[in-house]
Amino acid sequence: MIVAAAVCPHPPLLLRELTGAQDVAAPLREACHGALAELAVAAPERVVVVGGAGSTAEHTDAPVPARAHGGHGPRVAQGGALPLSLGVARRLLEETGSALPVELRSVAHDAGDAEIAALAGGIAGRRERVGLLIMGDGSARRSAKAPGHLDERVFAFDETVHRALSEGDTGALAGLDSVLAAELMAAGRAAWQVMAAAVDLEGSAVRAELRYADDPFGVLYLVGVWTCGS
């Protein structure tokens, strides 16, 4: 049974050691911590993390890939570290002191409907109380200085996501266009759709709350919590 889902983005700069002397992502990290605290209130017995990556897979615990993004510490081949999205999730869970068992699942950025449905099917319908941690970013083309430069189509796309996460609208998330999402560099599309599909499978009511929505560096970051109950 899915009791709640926290939604967080996964920019490398959430890893504190990567942002230099200034903690440029402090408000975002604080919002993520708040979402995880809210998730804990729903008393899950296990946290299932889902984040976009190169391929769909289940991961055993591995180092956070900070070194690959320029941080200090031992060099870990990227194949031996967690994908970025799961690594950031791991770090957020550590920072909030979560002691729950954690299951780490990546979903391919280009995953199609069947792949998403299969992954959702493996998460929904369990007897234990499951807390989802869904790692995903909005588009990265929201201004001329954004990582992907400006693409005017992002505003409608991001608005759809913003509204869907605010209102608990699984249908709107399921309807996101995977090709458009890839063109807009929206790294959260597949993970959000896994959440939507899993919640739909259980059919329980959703109470949604968006806790943070901003694009300080041209990428839309969304933090929210869905609480599920009949």
Added chain:
Amino acid sequence: MLRLRGREYDADTALVMAIVNRTTDSFYDKGATWDDGPAFERVRQVVDEGADIVDIGGIKAAPGEEIDAEEEKRRVVDFVAAVRAEFPDLVISVDTWRAAVGAAVCEAGADVLNDAWGGFDPGLAEVAAQYGAALVCTHTGGVTPRTRPHRVAYDDVVRDAIDSTVAQADRAVALGVDPASAIIDPAHDFGKNTWHSLELTRRLDEMVATGRPVLVSLSNKDFVGESLDMPVGERLTGTLAATAVSAWHGAQVYRVHEAAQTRQVLDMVASIRGVRAPARTVRGLA
């Protein structure tokens, strides 16, 4: 480890020592801070620009008008006392080779005696020990103060600089100077031609390897001017290049005219070396 005015600095912390001349005729500023008003303004400005130390001097290095100890004291002692009163935490250095002047400025609140003429007056190290001051031990090749190098030759200028400065530092420590406050300086241009100063810069890591804190005084000097064929006033770029190389090699104190630019170079090199976090990193990480 370096200790100045009771504060400890690890080997990765580079300090800016800003030059404040109480002279009428120094080569770079040509008397700009001869009067008290401009001299105080200069101290305030360099502190704002990130200077950790001011180095106050009453006699220009090059040959010129004879300045006796009494006149040198008139130029620096009261000024040191006034700077100490306005900046209680600032590290104050005085550039002098005379023990009598050293004692007077230590009484007035100086923390460092910058013996730019390589132990010419052996009493200066005793004064440093007596007052608990730091001592800068420089290499001049044994020349008399305020003389220019003429046909100087060394078997190995780096070896000579290390042997001379380390011997002075060891003697100072034996006299009671804190080992963390016995600083060595290869003294670019002093008793050296440009080739010698370039080689000292290139091999500065050998001086750093002695374990003594290393000070370099590179600012706008002739070895920069001759390397680039640039007159005084157009040597900042070359000075900063030499600063960067010295920082890469691990020198710790930089005696300079331009404090703000030097601070930037030292911060940049420290970030490249990986001992200072960049100020703010977002590029590629959003």
